[in-house]
Amino acid sequence: MLKEIQIREAIQNLQASQVPFREDLNLASLSSFKIGGISPLVVEPGEDEQIYSCLSILQKLDLPYKILGGGSNLLISDHPDDFVVFRLSGSYKTYEMKEPGVFRIGAATNTTPTFRQISQKGYKGVEFLSTIPGWTGGAVMQNAGCYGGELLDFTSKIEFIRNGEIHSKKPSEIEYGYRFTEFLKNKDSIILRLEMKLDEGVLDEIEESLKDKRNKRNSSQPENKKSAGSMFKNPRLKDEQGNPIKAWQLIDRVGLRGRIQGGAQISPEHCNFIVNLGTATAMDVHYLASLVQEKVHKETGITLNREVEYFGSIP
Numbered sequence: 001m002l003k004e005i006q007i008r009e010a011i012q013n014l015q016a017s018q019v020p021f022r023e024d025l026n027l028a029s030l031s032s033f034k035i036g037g038i039s040p041l042v043v044e045p046g047e048d049e050q051i052y053s054c055l056s057i058l059q060k061l062d063l064p065y066k067i068l069g070g071g072s073n074l075l076i077s078d079h080p081d082d083f084v085v086f087r088l089s090g091s092y093k094t095y096e097m098k099e100p101g102v103f104r105i106g107a108a109t110n111t112t113p114t115f116r117q118i119s120q121k122g123y124k125g126v127e128f129l130s131t132i133p134g135w136t137g138g139a140v141m142q143n144a145g146c147y148g149g150e151l152l153d154f155t156s157k158i159e160f161i162r163n164g165e166i167h168s169k170k171p172s173e174i175e176y177g178y179r180f181t182e183f184l185k186n187k188d189s190i191i192l193r194l195e196m197k198l199d200e201g202v203l204d205e206i207e208e209s210l211k212d213k214r215n216k217r218n219s220s221q222p223e224n225k226k227s228a229g230s231m232f233k234n235p236r237l238k239d240e241q242g243n244p245i246k247a248w249q250l251i252d253r254v255g256l257r258g259r260i261q262g263g264a265q266i267s268p269e270h271c272n273f274i275v276n277l278g279t280a281t282a283m284d285v286h287y288l289a290s291l292v293q294e295k296v297h298k299e300t301g302i303t304l305n306r307e308v309e310y311f312g313s314i315p
């Protein structure tokens with residue numbers, strides 16, 4: 001648990017540097033699972049200079065921090081009181097078209113409306129991103145994707161802070177793959193924004209593609225449920241017929257579809273989702289996730305790796 005005196009000192013420094021912050025914030029409201037305890041301090045820098053101020057204050061006071069984006073790929077601890085939450089705001093919530101087809105997109109923009117609007121301006125290729133929840137910075141972190149598309153395939157530049165300096169790199173200059181980037185592995189960077197160069201398309205075809213992806217999404221996922229999407233990565237293995245093995249098939253095969261623990265359930269509709277029925281704690285979800293991993297491994301020999309990240313200590 002963070003010491004009260006450290007938090008008070010941090011707050012004085014944040015006020016002096018005019019960095020926005022909130023105290024004693026319930027993190028459940030900031031996560032798609034609607035699970036999470038009270039954070040003593042959430043800092044919300046809105047510009048590069050404010051990020052630098054925050055980093056120097058936290059470093060000076062020896063306060064650990066974790067970065068929260070849209071909270072749609074995280075299971076937040078029931079007691080997130082041993083770190084400061086770092087959440088971008090202000091200028092990072094905007095995007096602009098610098099020149100025709102060249103977009104500069106802040107890391108705290110909401111993925112769904114941003115990529116729907118960009119598509120509806122007549123630029124093609126990124127319609128799939130309009131169905132992914134969360135923020136653009138979080139999507140960069142794990143190279144979010146669906147329906148055959150991945151964010152970094154459409155990205156020309158990523159701007160981030162590492163070791164106190166702003167870097168600008170092309171995707172070819174970083175390590176990345178399926179739901180993976182070096183940012184996620186090393187946790188040493190703050191994604192600020194990205195740039196995309198997109199080709200013009202035919203508006204009717206783009207609208208059709210947006211609709212098609214939205215329909216696919218609605219038919220394949222539990223509707224309006226509190227979750228963090230797929231709990232496990234697909235294992236990248238093939239069955240005897242050469243078809244890819246999906247995580248949900250393994251969970252179904254070991255009989256865990258619909259299993260309930262406390263306020264959490266392995267979704268009966270899409271069993272790679274764990275859903276919050278209303279009163280779930282992080283521990284309930286953790287119990288089910290561990291049960292899946294143990295049972296699948298015992299009965300099939302396959303190891304399922306989590307896609308959803310734990311934010312803070314669980315258990």
Ligand SMILES: Cc1cc2nc3c(=O)[nH]c(=O)nc-3n(C[C@H](O)[C@H](O)[C@H](O)COP(=O)(O)OP(=O)(O)OC[C@H]3O[C@@H](n4cnc5c(N)ncnc54)[C@H](O)[C@@H]3O)c2cc1C
Pocket residue numbers: 032066067068069070071072073074088107132133134135136137138139140141142143144145146179189190191192221227228229230309
């Ligand atoms: C219903 C549902 C469906 C989903 N479907 C898909 C899908 O089809 N494909 C897919 O890929 N994902 C999917 N997801 C998962 C999730 O939406 C994506 O992974 C999303 O891109 C995460 O973004 P976020 O802003 O919510 O990140 P968060 O969950 O807030 O954070 C994820 C990670 O990124 C880090 N992070 C966030 N922002 C920054 C930053 N600016 N700088 C540095 N680190 C940062 C966090 O510390 C954490 O490590 C789904 C989730 C839900 C709830």
